[in-house]
Amino acid sequence: MEPGNQTSVSEFLLLGFSQDPEHQPILFGLFLSMFVVTVLGNLLIILAISSNSHLHTPMYFFLSNLSFADICFTSTTVPKMLLNIQTRNKSISYAGCITQMYFFMVFGGMDTFLLTVMAYDRFVAICHPLHYPVIMNPSLCGLLVLVSSFISLSYSLIQSLLMLRLSFCTNWVIPHFYCELAQALMLACSDTLVNHILLYMVTGFLGIAPFSGILFSYTRIVSSILRIPSADGKYKAFSTCASHLSVVSLFYGTGLGVYVSPDASSWRGMTVSVMYTVVTPMLNPFIYSLRNRDIKRALQKVLSRTLFVQL
Template identity: 65%
Template sequence: MEPVNDTQISEFLLLGFSEKSELQPLIFGFFLSMYLITVCGNLLIILATISDSHLHTFMYFLLSNLSFAEICFTSTTVPKMLVNIQTQSKVITYAGCISQVFFYIVFAALDDFLLSVMAYDRYVAICHPLHYTVIMNPWLCGKLVLASWILCVLYSLFHSLMALRLSFCTHVEIPHFFCELNQVIHIACSDTLLNDMVIYFAAVVIGGGPLTGIIYSYTKIVSSIRAISSAQGKYKAFSTCASHLSVVSLFYCTSMGVYLSSAATHSSHSSAAASVMYTVVTPMLNPFIYSLRNKDIKRALKIVFL
């Protein structure tokens, strides 16, 4: 059968998690609850950093950017799934699918870059505390965040344009709860070798680059902490980066676990279920990780509520 041009494809079908109608209310309630917790939790982090002048530092500026990215990241996928469950429809338009691919990649990559910049910030704070205000000046801080946004948008735009060149036949079912790039590519009728090569190369560069920076920063941080003589000094230095290290571990462990599990099993539904960990669960847990052991955030939240 000759593949039709991709511009003639008007919609895709998102198969979601289960075909059983009795499970749909349970799935709807489960994801709606997690989505509301994610949005409210991250909004509180943003409000706390804005309301308290003591939090007007680069570290908390990065944290508020990360919280904003988490809200957008989850909002890219979950609301559409909730609407489809409520309307008992599986349809997503072609334009909506490509848009979902674009924004999903933007905010996933932005998480990666912001975590890397946050690791550099902690490295300077612990390894060069006397020069922190000089090194992490507002000009450099603004450029680091702006560069992260620009690189992520360009990176996502490139992937989206590569997806636009694909042609699709009549089989337009995506065995996922959102338009994940790999799933979209795999249902294409045209040759996808170039797309696959670009995905793997970009994953190594865009994913591996920030991860390398994080590992290097924490290698230096650990060396500096070990050189501190007092136990109290070591604890204080470690506590300044414990929350960030927890979020980094959660982000990379869940995302790597998803792709390793999808490589080990050919079940698309298993891959979709595993994707919930880093698309929904991780953004939901981040506000709790950053607030539970952070006295500054707790004080700022009291200002918000009182």
């Protein structure tokens, strides 16, 4: 195989967290349990919302889409990592690596946009309550989700197609637990200027624009809450967006840690990536279920029906 010939690239090697065989069973059990909790927790949220007509509102419509995106986001990386740990085979095919990158970017972008849309929903509900049913109509909600999906799919497709044009050297080792785009670009022998420009532009866009929208929404929300005369009214208004604010803080806090980490391939960098890609999607259902009475009641109904059917 000649270096620089893209067609000779058959697979990459994902080093993961540890090469020590003694650590592999611990890592497998840890990530398997987190993956199961993530999938089951988000599935319960989706079932609770879909089965309860009282939760067929814009806020819970966006929440169910966020839960679906979280399931897919985690599923792009963890199953392959578990398979590699179990088989003690670090390889991932070239096509599999590009595919993993694509879906990772798609659902990561979806998470970002959905959190922004949910902030806008809370802004309209608190700052313009009388116009809320008119503004946040089903057509607009569906359109917002479709636009978010379209932007995420388009960027991910462009970046993936740009990856296909690159040729790679003889070093095909990615010092990470998944095919991280920036790490893969470092292995390319051909010119990656266009790839890096697009990467930085979109990373800035996905980071700055949605976060600015969220920040603007909550600035107006806080201003409106402070004008409410009663303390009870302030508490009720704030409680409607407390869960979302917690998820946003967790998502952007861990996401920022990934991109400002000096060495993404170090143990610290990969730990921050786990927080971003695995822990955050796992905690989202708990945050929403523990802070939301409607979700609690809907979950209780779903679980009681399940137990009744089993009995």
